[in-house]
Amino acid sequence: MEMANVTFEYLPGTPLAHTALTDINLTISEGDFIALVGPTGSGKSTLIQHLNGLLTPTSGSLSFRGRRVGVDVSPLELRREIGLIFQFPESQLFEHTVADDIGFGLRRQGLTGPEVASRVENALLQVGLDYAHYAQRSPFSLSGGEQRLVAIAGVLAMRPRFLVLDEPTSGLDARGKAAIFDCLDRLNSDGVAILMVTHSMDEVAESARRIIVLNEGKIVLDDKPERIFAHASFLRGIGLDIPKAAELVYKLREKGFEIELDSVSVRSVVDSVAAAVKERCAN
Amino acid sequence: MIEFKNVSFDYGDDENKINALKDISLTIEDGEFVAILGHNGSGKSTLARLINGLLAPSRGEVSVDGISTVDSSAVWRIRQQVGMVFQNPDNQIIASRVEEDVAFGPENLGCEPAEIRARVDEALAVVGMRELAHFDPHLLSGGQKQRVAIAGALAMKPKYLVFDEATSMLDPKGREEIVATTRRLNSDYGITVIFITHIPEEAALAGRVVVLSGGTIAMDGTPQAVFADVDALADLGVGVPKARLLARGLEQAGIDIPDSILTVDDLVAALC
Numbered sequence: 001m002e003m004a005n006v007t008f009e010y011l012p013g014t015p016l017a018h019t020a021l022t023d024i025n026l027t028i029s030e031g032d033f034i035a036l037v038g039p040t041g042s043g044k045s046t047l048i049q050h051l052n053g054l055l056t057p058t059s060g061s062l063s064f065r066g067r068r069v070g071v072d073v074s075p076l077e078l079r080r081e082i083g084l085i086f087q088f089p090e091s092q093l094f095e096h097t098v099a100d101d102i103g104f105g106l107r108r109q110g111l112t113g114p115e116v117a118s119r120v121e122n123a124l125l126q127v128g129l130d131y132a133h134y135a136q137r138s139p140f141s142l143s144g145g146e147q148r149l150v151a152i153a154g155v156l157a158m159r160p161r162f163l164v165l166d167e168p169t170s171g172l173d174a175r176g177k178a179a180i181f182d183c184l185d186r187l188n189s190d191g192v193a194i195l196m197v198t199h200s201m202d203e204v205a206e207s208a209r210r211i212i213v214l215n216e217g218k219i220v221l222d223d224k225p226e227r228i229f230a231h232a233s234f235l236r237g238i239g240l241d242i243p244k245a246a247e248l249v250y251k252l253r254e255k256g257f258e259i260e261l262d263s264v265s266v267r268s269v270v271d272s273v274a275a276a277v278k279e280r281c282a283n
Numbered sequence: 284m285i286e287f288k289n290v291s292f293d294y295g296d297d298e299n300k301i302n303a304l305k306d307i308s309l310t311i312e313d314g315e316f317v318a319i320l321g322h323n324g325s326g327k328s329t330l331a332r333l334i335n336g337l338l339a340p341s342r343g344e345v346s347v348d349g350i351s352t353v354d355s356s357a358v359w360r361i362r363q364q365v366g367m368v369f370q371n372p373d374n375q376i377i378a379s380r381v382e383e384d385v386a387f388g389p390e391n392l393g394c395e396p397a398e399i400r401a402r403v404d405e406a407l408a409v410v411g412m413r414e415l416a417h418f419d420p421h422l423l424s425g426g427q428k429q430r431v432a433i434a435g436a437l438a439m440k441p442k443y444l445v446f447d448e449a450t451s452m453l454d455p456k457g458r459e460e461i462v463a464t465t466r467r468l469n470s471d472y473g474i475t476v477i478f479i480t481h482i483p484e485e486a487a488l489a490g491r492v493v494v495l496s497g498g499t500i501a502m503d504g505t506p507q508a509v510f511a512d513v514d515a516l517a518d519l520g521v522g523v524p525k526a527r528l529l530a531r532g533l534e535q536a537g538i539d540i541p542d543s544i545l546t547v548d549d550l551v552a553a554l555c
Contacts, residue, residue: 013311039454039456040424040454040457045288067494084339096430143323143324144323145323170451170452171370171448171451171452171480171481172323172481173321173322173323173520173521174322174481174520174521175323175520177522198481199454200430201526209340222369239455239456240455243525244524244525244526244529244547245525245529247420247546247547248526248529248550248551249546249549251551252551252554252555255551257554266525266529266532267532268534269529270529270532273529273533273554274532274533274536274537274538276531277538277554278537278538
């Protein structure tokens, strides 16, 4: 997916006109795991709605696999390849059973019986829910975390190659969050590209391999996590946090510790900090 | 004082009974700041709704200042004493101007107009929203709307405030606003706060943390004591502050660190 010089204006030509995105250039490749972060109102939701054709740019263009969106490929075709999962997607569950809910999109596409059943089973497997246990239950009898997974399964059943998620873990408990990340990691290792919008920098630190920072409708940083968080004071200035693990490293450096930072996950920061502390004690 | 004596609560009828709370006994003293943690479905919200009589216990008794919540002659007094702030700010705001929304409670208490004016102004000042008194609530950020909801509860002059995951739909800035506001209400105004959350960092700021699991109280103590056992909490489906995880990792790597670490600053101090 490629965005070239994309600018988007809400209500152009009216007194309420507001430019939400300015000159966005972005390439998303197969297998990417991207976190899109930015303060409230920075344009994150506007950007992701472009990715499956819900919004079309005021100027600039998008292309998917080299084909121009809206010219060579219709938004409808795009939506078959790119799954978009909104915030609190469980609020869109409506069918009597989990299996019917997940199969709804497939039946709308004209698929029938055995094909629907096998895709539903596979989608449940992908989100880590047991088919025999869940398929015939009402989605409304499930916990919040399970409902969220069922809603995600409904999108996965369409077999997207690129999944876009808006705040997929908000409101979930620790177990529910872990289940979502296990699912995303599995999909990503099967080659599905992931782009998720999140406010939780600690989550970003554990999962994403690339971070895009939006501020006032512009991309201000686009890099690997360990490099992004080197801009700690800039990020704080625009109202973003940095992960606790990175914060520890920076605060220890201020105290004179020499610590390398090649990832901002808890595990790798623990290793680097332990090594630095031991070396300091040895001297 | 809020007291739960052997309280159980069942949802549903006899055939499909869900036992949401099982024989809970809990005392919350005046002036406390108690955080309640627990996995989804652990009974947190049921517990919150029992405090002000929105739900009545199936067995046992809940009392506020010695008055049972099932005493129908006292339930309005209890609801005035116990304010609630829920998860979604949009579901709690009913008026088209901030100050009118905050006035809704005292109007229904039958207060005199001058008294209503005074209560609204004070409540908005406490949450730092005085300047936006004439705003339309839908133009506010999530954190600001949630502060309006808090002001609405404050205008009832409550002794107790219950926050049921009041930060979970907010961004980090909104969350900070709410946490700071609740701490100020507790320390400067003496309001007893019961703060239900999924976020361990928020619970760590409380004086006391109660962990619910499967409808029973699994842990009850200071944040330092409760968060010391990372594995036990993981089994209960509850996370710990990230700084605590980092500390534990370092401990396992052979570095001597106390198990009372809750913030990055604690950790930096312990390492230097």
